[in-house]
Amino acid sequence: MTDNLRELRARVRTFIDGEVIPAEPVLDAGGPEAAAAMNGLMASAKKQGLWALGHPAELGGGGLSLYDFALVNEVIGRSEYGQRALGTLSMQDSIMLDRYLASAEQRTRWLLPLVAGEIRPSVAMTEPEVAGSDPTRIRTTAVLEGGEWVINGHKWFTTGAHHAGFTTVFAVTDPEADPHRSISAILVPAGTPGLEIVRAVRTMGSDHGDHCEIRLTDVRVPEQNLLGVRGEGFAVAQRRLGPGRIFHAMRWLGQAQRAFDLMCARAKSREAHGSLLSEKGEIRRYIAESAAEIQAARLLTLDAARRYDLDGRAKLEISMVKFWGARMLHNVIDRAIQVHGALGVTEDTPLERMYRSARYARIYDGPDEVHRMVVARQLLKGNAPWDELPA
Numbered sequence: 268m269t270d271n272l273r274e275l276r277a278r279v280r281t282f283i284d285g286e287v288i289p290a291e292p293v294l295d296a297g298g299p300e301a302a303a304a305m306n307g308l309m310a311s312a313k314k315q316g317l318w319a320l321g322h323p324a325e326l327g328g329g330g331l332s333l334y335d336f337a338l339v340n341e342v343i344g345r346s347e348y349g350q351r352a353l354g355t356l357s358m359q360d361s362i363m364l365d366r367y368l369a370s371a372e373q374r375t376r377w378l379l380p381l382v383a384g385e386i387r388p389s390v391a392m393t394e395p396e397v398a399g400s401d402p403t404r405i406r407t408t409a410v411l412e413g414g415e416w417v418i419n420g421h422k423w424f425t426t427g428a429h430h431a432g433f434t435t436v437f438a439v440t441d442p443e444a445d446p447h448r449s450i451s452a453i454l455v456p457a458g459t460p461g462l463e464i465v466r467a468v469r470t471m472g473s474d475h476g477d478h479c480e481i482r483l484t485d486v487r488v489p490e491q492n493l494l495g496v497r498g499e500g501f502a503v504a505q506r507r508l509g510p511g512r513i514f515h516a517m518r519w520l521g522q523a524q525r526a527f528d529l530m531c532a533r534a535k536s537r538e539a540h541g542s543l544l545s546e547k548g549e550i551r552r553y554i555a556e557s558a559a560e561i562q563a564a565r566l567l568t569l570d571a572a573r574r575y576d577l578d579g580r581a582k583l584e585i586s587m588v589k590f591w592g593a594r595m596l597h598n599v600i601d602r603a604i605q606v607h608g609a610l611g612v613t614e615d616t617p618l619e620r621m622y623r624s625a626r627y628a629r630i631y632d633g634p635d636e637v638h639r640m641v642v643a644r645q646l647l648k649g650n651a652p653w654d655e656l657p658a
Contacts, residue, residue, distance in 0.1 A: 275339060276339055280345075282311070319354035321333070321355055322361055332572075334576050337517050341518075346525075347624070354383075357382065357384075357388055381432075388433065390434065392422070392437045392504065406439070407438040409440045409451060414489065416487070417486070419484060419486070422481050425478070429464050433456050436453050450498070451503075452504065459488060461485050462483055465480040509585055510575060513585060515632060520564060523596050524561060527599055556598075560598055561599060567591055590629075593635060594629070596625045597626065604622060
């Protein structure tokens with residue numbers, strides 16, 4: 268780690284611990300006060316030069332490599348609000364749009380405001396009627412008529428659709444083609460007639476409901492709203508999901524490290540049965556195992572980021588860190604709750620909410636079972652990660 272990167276991490280840690288975490292009670296409550304608090308945090312991050320650190324410099328970001336950003340993002344991840352406050356929440360979508368938006372007009376309309384934090388994105392892929400882990404079963408359709416896409420379908424877990432400036436809809440455009448070449452990605456601006464936000468679904472770890480159910484009924488958008496090439500929606504999705512899974516793993520590290528800090532502080536301050544919890548062997552085992560699991564996940568995350576910087580794929584490494592990181596997150600938070608006892612299951616600490624969010628981590632952007640399948644398949648082909656010498 269360079270001195271500049273170490274200094275940047277320290278500045279981000281000061282911002283997260285000194286500004287974002289103290290604002291969490293207001294942000295948790297929602298409403299106008301929460302919106303004002305978040306706007307204030309975003310303005311502060313921009314003023315301090317901490318805004319959009321991982322976005323490309325030519326788009327107004329900090330230009331960090333994915334590897335360097337991983338070292339910063341684990342600090343950002345200490346608060347669930349950190350990514351939005353520092354303008355990194357939209358990185359999955361900005362990477363996708365930067366690659367696949369065709370015209371300068373579209374880039375000006377969608378990409379630059381996205382990086383600046385002026386609009387938010389959402390993505391509509393998962394559907395309630397079919398298995399989300401198998402996108403070849405998508406039922407939403409888009410038919411080209413008179414220079415417009417006419418889209419019909421039903422989606423849910425379209426995160427942030429009720430706040431978004433646009434939604435990227437994945438729909439079947441070529442039903443007779445190979446299933447992996449039948450789907451396209453199409454931008455649908457907010458407010459387009461026929462786009463209905465049915466509800467914001469409340470889920471584990473999300474008290475306000477960020478994951479929307481939407482319906483699209485004869486939604487019409489211009490033909491040029493297609494992202495990339497017709498029928499290559501799977502490639503577009505992977506361009507977004509690949510680095511996105513690494514972003515999750517980075518954020519989980521911050522959450523786990525925060526839970527670890529709370530666990531250690533509790534162990535050193537709480538007495539039971541004649542001694543501090545920190546003096547008891549079982550609690551020391553919790554601490555040691557948690558530290559080892561965090562560091563193992565950290566090294567897996569950094570390795571995935573390094574590989575992605577090299578080849579833009581890192582398929583094996585990304586799947587490996589996705590299921591391992593989710594398990595690590597659950598384990599560490601679970602132990603922290605156990606050390607806190609009754610206090611740990613109350614809302615008086617962030618652990619209860621973190622625990623609910625951690626359970627969700629094993630499902631989104633591909634369930635554990637799918638990622639373990641991908642890893643095993645690669646290993647059975649002889650592609651073991653330890654056969655490669657570090658670059």
